[in-house]
Amino acid sequence: MSVPPTLLFVPALPPIMNDTPARRIVILTQGHTNPITAKTASCVIRYRGEEVVALLDDTQSGKTARELLGVGGDLPVVGSLEEVAAANTLLVGIAPPGGKIPPEWRPILHEAARRGMEIVSGLHDYLTADESLVATAAQYGAKLRDLRRTEERDVASGQDFAGPALRIHTVGNDCSVGKMLVSMELAQALQRKGHDARFLATGQTGIMVAGDGCPVDSVVSDFLPGAVEKLVRRYEHHEIVVIEGQGSLAHPRYSPVTLGLLHGCRPQGMILCYEVGREAYHGLEPLPLRPLAELRQAYETVAGLVQPARVIGVAMNSRRVSEDEAAEERERIGKELGLPVCDVIRDGPEPLVAAVERLQAELSR
Amino acid sequence: MSVPPTLLFVPALPPIMNDTPARRIVILTQGHTNPITAKTASCVIRYRGEEVVALLDDTQSGKTARELLGVGGDLPVVGSLEEVAAANTLLVGIAPPGGKIPPEWRPILHEAARRGMEIVSGLHDYLTADESLVATAAQYGAKLRDLRRTEERDVASGQDFAGPALRIHTVGNDCSVGKMLVSMELAQALQRKGHDARFLATGQTGIMVAGDGCPVDSVVSDFLPGAVEKLVRRYEHHEIVVIEGQGSLAHPRYSPVTLGLLHGCRPQGMILCYEVGREAYHGLEPLPLRPLAELRQAYETVAGLVQPARVIGVAMNSRRVSEDEAAEERERIGKELGLPVCDVIRDGPEPLVAAVERLQAELSR
Structure with missing residues (x-):
């Protein structure tokens, strides 16, 4: 069937402040309300929490976000959309490998469409590719937004960026180690120090939070x-982009x-992110991760091409270890790599802010 | 409009030997009949030349393939499809950056469709996305084949390959330096020495020649x-895949x-390909190429992750230099990198065959 594409697909959530009615978001994490699979949910709660009214997971109904995700305080987990009738947005809050929508979610999506809600998804499985959901949405005036849908069709120029922005890029030894969180925290900390810094989102969660970005893994x-390159050019007039x-x-x-991503944004500085205690690739266990020193060299070698x-x-994610273990790790890695190390949540991002400022001073000399 | 997808899209040209009527191919290179832009044409002529009846380019009508491309002997360049009425296939023979179909080609494509020909393209601009061309093809019984169209939607397993195939992979310092040609020549030379070797195609031209493959840049x-990974698994039962x-x-x-490609096929051995005398990236001049020694180290570092x-x-492409200059370059690069070096066309691929056999012996110890 034919549906006006502008109605069904916009590149991102609108910014928080605009003229549309306030968003009241229910985050769908049905059967997956845990900090790893529901990292999209956690980040949206962390950075757009004022718009979130509930999590939807009937296997965890009655619990709170804090209990299950470690963020969000008393935000309730509900068992059905009926319990949160005032909500106007259903946001898919998980990021499974391959980006597929669990089949058992289809009835929930249809229910949301029948309620005329806006349904927002960052998965590879597009809402707008599901003809039956599209039909229901059209019938009830619901909107479907696929944040990961992209039609990018331009090769890179490879030319120098024209704008002044210092480009800082978070890299890592695995998925799901906290690169998005580190980027957000660093950009916000730079802003607090008076810098004109911007966070540039490259994944579904970041795009939900920032209201713009490029879903790079779908290109x-x-x-x-x-x-x-195009994403960076939109923001290159700022002082710093993360x-x-x-x-x-x-x-x-x-x-x-x-x-x-690395060759498209051509950063001057990189922040190496990892999770303390993780020894194997997330989802590919027991395949072992590579040593941080090897990764640092590889990133510098390949960027330098x-x-x-x-x-x-170095941004360490120490959520799984004690305060003492984290302190010991920080000391050890700092000595091994000769670099500032911190957990941006536990310690705050100041050592990374200082590293960015040192690089900025060095490059302006 | 709705057209049966099987009619319009198959992953590749059928193999040379099959039960379908003989192919009589006209290669469309209109306005671009030169060795660089028309490399698809050159390779199809080189490896499936017995099926090619003409090149189509009305700006070069009356000349021969050898004069313009350096291959194909007296194969004529014609100015219209009327001159080669017996042809049953029109093959798009260029590979421009971005993979777009030049607008001035549309009348030619429509003419081929009206003649009921099969039209084969490896460009990013899909024939099957042009509604008017699809309509004409349906009306006249023409077939449209988009070799670069792919719906791959599975993440890699990252697991070891189960089959015994030794995996050899051609890598390079730029596009269009001859990686496909080197891979074909090496696979054929290994076959002549009695090895069960297979060429695995990863680009439009290779797929046209081999009848199977994966258009990696469209995934x-x-x-x-x-x-x-999937492509390699289809052939991992062979002795050697290139x-x-x-x-x-x-x-x-x-x-x-x-x-x-590198991390998906996880080769044990790589052949580094380059063109003698090329100093800047093809199409990005004057951006300078990186030194071969740096690339060798970067490929080994990144593969090793x-x-x-x-x-x-090392496979050097010496088409632009004299016999003496080629000999001097071969000597110099061989000494600098401590590796066998040859031009697979000028010298034959035997030094690379020997290198593959040495690696095979080493790994079987």
Whole structure:
């Protein structure tokens, strides 16, 4: 069937402040309300929490977001959309490998469409590709937004960026180590110090939070650096841009996404992100992760094929270890790599802010 | 409009030997009959030449393929399809950046459709996305084949390959340096020595020649290593597979394609390909190419993040220099890198065959 595409597909959630009626978001995490699979939910709660009214998961009904995700305080988990009748947006809050919508979610999506809600998804499985859902949405005036849908078709120029922005890029040894969170926290901390800094989103969650971005892993590989270049050019007039990283250069599944991003944004400085205690690739266990020192060298080598870039700091995610273990790890990695190390949540991002400022001073000399 | 997809899209040209009526191919190179832009034409002439009846380019009508492309002997260049009425296939013979169909070709494509021909294209601009062409094809019984159209949607497993095939992969310092040609020549030379070797195509031209393959640069970046893995698994029962490379790890436009291919096929041995005398990226002049020694190290470093791989030989493309200059270059690069070096056309691929056999012996110890 034919549906006006503008009605069904916009590149991102609108910014928080605008003229549309207030968003009242229910986040769908049915059967997956845990910090790993529901990282999209956690981040939306963290950075757009004032718009979220509930999580939807009938296997966890009655609990709170804090209990299950460690963020969101008393935000309730509900068992059905009926319990939150005032909600006007259903947001798909998980990021499974391959980006597929669990089949058992279809009835919930149809229910939301019948309620005339706006349904927002960042999965590879497009809402707008489901003819029956499209038909229901059209009948009840619901909107379907596929944040990961992209039609990028331009190759990169490879030319120098024209704007002054210092480009900082988060890279990692695996998926789901916190690159988006580190990028957000760093950009916000730079803003607090008076810098004109911007977070540039490159994944579904970041786009939900920032209201703009490029869903890089959905771009056809020939056009990936071109798409990233375009995103950076939209913000190159700022003082500093912090470009969210994806995957890892060493990841057997996602390395091309990581490299297209790296060569498309051509950062001057990189922040190496990892999770303390994780020894194998998330979802590919027991395949062991590579040592941080090897990754640092590999990132600098490969970035340098196009434009020199240096790892200027390390962001450790220490959520699974004690305060003492985190302190010991920070000390050990700092000594091993000779770089500032911090957990942006536990310690705050100040050591990384200082590293960015040092790089900025060095490059302006 | 709705057209049965099987009629319009098959993944590749059928193999040369089959039960369908003989192919009589006209290669469309209108306005672009030169060795660089028309490399698809050159390779199809080189490896499926017995099926080609003419080139179509009314700006060069009356000349021969040899005069314009350096291959194909007296194969004529014609100015219209009328001159080759017996032809049953029109094959798009160029590979422009971005893969767009030149607008001035549309009348020719419609003419071929009205003649009921099969039209084969490997461009990103799909024939089957042009509604008017689809309508004409349906009316006159013509077939449209988009070799680059792909719906790959599986992530890589990252697991070891089960089959015994030794995996050899051609890599390079730029696009259009001859990786496909080197891969074909090496596979054929290995076959002549009695090895059960197969060429695995990863680009439009290779797929036209081989009758199977994966158009890697059209795959959504999240699924690229997965698509390559699948291609290798179809042939892993052979003794040796030679996997055609694409782009370059150092290419500002195409590096994610290169890396997805590298991590998807996880070769044990790599052949480094380059063109003698080329100093800047093709199409991005004057952006300078990186030194071969740096590329060799970068390829080994990045491959090694997933599985160790070594550059075992160098394929130089010396088409632009004299016999003496080629000999001097071969000597110099061989000494600099400590590797066997040859031009597979000028010298024959035997030094690379020997390098593959040495690697095979080493790995079987």
